Amino acid sequence: MTDQAKALTARPTTTRSVSWRDFLELTKPRVVALMILTAVIGMLLAAPGVPGWDVLVFGNLGIALLAGAAAVVNHVVDQKIDTVMARTRRRPVATGRVSQLDALLFATVLALAGMMILMWQVNALTAWLTLASLVGYAGVYTLFLKRATPQNIAIGGLAGAMPPLLGWTAVTNQVEGHALLLVLIIFAWTPPHFWALAIHRKEEYAKAGIPMLPVTHGNRYTELHILLYTFMLLAVTLLPFATGMSGWIYLAGATALGLRFLQYSVRLLRGDDRRVALATFKYSITYLMALFVVLLVDHFFYF
Numbered sequence: 001m002t003d004q005a006k007a008l009t010a011r012p013t014t015t016r017s018v019s020w021r022d023f024l025e026l027t028k029p030r031v032v033a034l035m036i037l038t039a040v041i042g043m044l045l046a047a048p049g050v051p052g053w054d055v056l057v058f059g060n061l062g063i064a065l066l067a068g069a070a071a072v073v074n075h076v077v078d079q080k081i082d083t084v085m086a087r088t089r090r091r092p093v094a095t096g097r098v099s100q101l102d103a104l105l106f107a108t109v110l111a112l113a114g115m116m117i118l119m120w121q122v123n124a125l126t127a128w129l130t131l132a133s134l135v136g137y138a139g140v141y142t143l144f145l146k147r148a149t150p151q152n153i154a155i156g157g158l159a160g161a162m163p164p165l166l167g168w169t170a171v172t173n174q175v176e177g178h179a180l181l182l183v184l185i186i187f188a189w190t191p192p193h194f195w196a197l198a199i200h201r202k203e204e205y206a207k208a209g210i211p212m213l214p215v216t217h218g219n220r221y222t223e224l225h226i227l228l229y230t231f232m233l234l235a236v237t238l239l240p241f242a243t244g245m246s247g248w249i250y251l252a253g254a255t256a257l258g259l260r261f262l263q264y265s266v267r268l269l270r271g272d273d274r275r276v277a278l279a280t281f282k283y284s285i286t287y288l289m290a291l292f293v294v295l296l297v298d299h300f301f302y303f
């Protein structure tokens with residue numbers, strides 16, 4: 001192998017030694033933080049009043065530990081493909097700063113701690129549903145779907161959509177219709193959230209050999225699907241109002257946020273521009289955060 005070929009295939013080297021920050025990074029803290037926001041709001045909507053501090057603290061801690069563990073496993077399973085993509089090549093396992101074994105041990109500790117907390121301090125239903133979400137993301141999505149089909153996100157997104165239900169069951173110990181509605185909202189949101197980023201990073205996914213929708217079916221097809229999912233998202237977000245779960249404040253907020261999302265999707269379909277794709281991805285995060293905050297404001301306004 002020539003020196004140039006070696007340089008191209010080598011793992012990115014790192015001069016920095018391992019630190020606690022690497023372990024924190026492995027847990028995808030910003031993604032988990034948004035999941036916890038949706039779990040907290042699930043708890044607050046489920047409770048007749050305000051849930052007890054113990055459910056709030058232990059429920060969210062347990063869910064966060066298991067979600068973090070799932071993210072760590074994702075780094076281990078994806079080590080090779082993370083090394084190929086510019087967005088992920090500096091990750092702790094991809095660079096080798098954290099070994100696969102250490103990462104797996106870390107994931108095991110997080111998962112065991114999370115399960116014990118949920119089992120002993122919350123309830124078994126929440127513990128098993130959270131574990132199922134971990135398996136859904138780390139096992140079904142990462143290990144299998146991500147590499148197998150361009151519909152990976154449309155199916156695998158269910159795992160990431162679970163936190164509001166997990167929050168709800170932590171309080172009520174029951175799976176109820178309104179909680180499933182919140183799951184449905186995140187489930188419909190996930191494809192536009194991710195496909196916008198996949199368009200922006202299409203070349204990298206192609207290089208890594210991952211069959212993301214823009215790679216297999218092109219940008220225009222993906223943009224059309226983003227638009228269709230955004231319509232569906234807008235329709236699904238009207239259900240909390242239609243079923244009497246939320247009031248007019250929510251309806252106004254959800255409609256305004258959804259119309260703005262549609263505006264991004266239409267711009268994307270018209271312009272096919274990488275920068276618009278990135279802006280759409282960023283908006284998707286603001287959108288979900290704002291939508292759940294509006295749900296909560298509405299809940300306490302009519303309370």
Ligand code: HEM
Nearest residue numbers: 030031034035038087153156157160161186190194197285
């Ligand atoms: C299987 C479903 C999902 C897929 C495939 C997906 C994909 C992604 C990807 C690839 C990124 C970029 C990460 C990076 O640059 O390191 C990202 C970022 C993000 N995702 Fe998702 N996502 C999913 C579900 C969710 C869910 C359910 C939430 C929250 C409820 C969420 C919240 C976020 C946030 C907050 C970021 C920004 C993270 C940052 O700034 O570092 N995602 N997502």
Ligand SMILES: CC(C)=CCC/C(C)=C/CC/C(C)=C/COP(=O)(O)OP(=O)(O)O
Nearest residue numbers: 031066067070071074130133134137159160
């Ligand atoms: C217990 C529970 C609630 C589990 C949910 C786990 C969890 C952290 C889901 C995150 C969703 C996500 C960021 C997917 C991206 O994975 P990717 O591999 O497509 O993206 P990447 O290339 O950035 O790693």
